[in-house]
Amino acid sequence: MILCMDTKSTPFDRRQAVIDTFLSVVATRGVESASFRTVADEAGVSLGTVQHYFRTREDLLAATYGEVLRRIRSRIEALEQDGDARERLQRVVHELLPLDPVRGDECAIHLAFAAVAPSRPALQELQSRALGELHDGIAQLVLEAGAATDGEGALLLARAVTATADGLALHALSTGGTPTPEVLTSTMGTVLDRLLTTAGSR
16 A cells, blocks of 8 residues: 655654555565665655655664564454453464454565564564563463463473464465465464363373
C-alpha cells in the first residue's frame, strides 16, 4: 500500500509513514529492495525526509524490525487469558503463523529480517531480545500445562514450539500459501498435543 503524505502531517506521522512503507516494501520485495529512494517514492515524501528521520539504512532497518516485533508482541499481550494453558498457548502460537494477510506480511517481514540479521548486530540484538521474551512466555505456559517439571525443560519445549511455528510459516510463504491456514492450525495443534502429552508423561 502506498502511503501519501499531506502538508498537515505531524513529524510522528511522517516518521511512521516511512516505517510503514519500508515494511510494505520488505513484505513484497525483500529487504535488499527497500532502499531510501524506493521508500521515499512509495511513501510520497522526499529523500531528505527519510534521511531526516533515519541517518543510515541500518537505523531504518532497526526501527522497522523493532516495529514489526512490537506489533506482534502487542497482539500477544492483548490475547484473551481464559481457558487452560494449552488453549492460551495455541492462541500465542497462532499469532506467529501467516493465518491472514496481516500476519502473512508480518511473517514475511520477520523471515526477511531474520535472514539478514547475522551480518547486522543491531538486528541480531532485537531478534535475540524478542525471542527471549517469547520463549519465556511460552515456557511459563508449558509449566502451567504440566508438560515440564522445571524451567530448563520448559524452555527447551518453548524453543521447539517457536521453531515449529517458524518452519510452518516459512513453508507456507515459500510455497505461495500451501499449506492453507486451516492446515497450519491443525498441524500446529497436533504438534502441541504431541509435545505436551509426551513431555508431560515423562
